[in-house]
Amino acid sequence: MARVGVAGSDPDGILATPIRTLKRDARKDSDIRLLVREARERGAVQIFVGLPRTMKGGESESTRMARDYAVRLVQALAAADLRISVNLVDERLTTVSAHRSLHSAGVGGRDHRKVVDQAAAVEILQQAIDMQRSLGRDVGTVVAAPAGGRDGMRTAGQDQPGSTQEEQYGAGETQ
Incomplete structure (x- = not known):
């Protein structure tokens, strides 16, 4: 992964907006x-x-890199004494969709690279927000810091904070 797009939501958890790459x-x-x-x-x-x-729902090197990245993020948050849930969510086609949206908005090909990761992060976050609102529970797979050789993952919905009163973030990576 070469870049990480960052998006945030409003305090009510309604609308995702780009922050930075x-x-x-x-x-x-x-x-x-x-x-x-x-x-x-x-x-x-x-x-x-x-x-x-992958399109069939399988794992790839990029999938493993994203999982590793999420674990490193959880470890860094814990080291900073921040109790923030990190959830992995399916991002299939978000970059393709982001490219299409940028093209439709008139953003030239050269400028795509500067903002496509942010646009993809916005799509990832907005999908998660919308799914959580419609399902009434957290979505994705919660990432926990590895302990005792475990893989650090557990399914969302198990003893997790569900507050949307503060900001949520989305991060999308490209290679």
């Missing part, structure tokens, strides 16, 4: 530190990380 820094995790700082400053209660599954 971060350059992925796998060696220093400076992008993760920036996400943690944004989450603290904005009072985030939940973060959604896009999970790029």
Whole structure:
């Protein structure tokens, strides 16, 4: 993954908007530190990380990278003493949809790269917000810091915070 798009919601959890695009820094995790700082400053209660599954719902190297990224984010949030739920959500076709939306809005091809990750993050977050509202529960897979060799995942809806009174975040990655 080369870039991470970041989106946020309004305090009522109704509308997702773009925030920024971060350059992925796998060696220093400076992008993760920036996400943690944004989450603290904005009072985030939940973060959604896009999970790029194959069209058939399978796993790929990108899927594994997203899972690893989410675990690193959970660890950084815990180290910063922030109790914010991180959920993985299916992001199939969000980048394709984001490209189409940008093209329809008249954004030129050269400018796409600058904002496509933010647009994809907005789509990921808006889908999660809308699904949570319609289902009346959290969606996705909650990511927990690895402990005792476990994979760090558990299904959403199990003892999770569901407040939408503070901001939520979406993050989408590209390679």
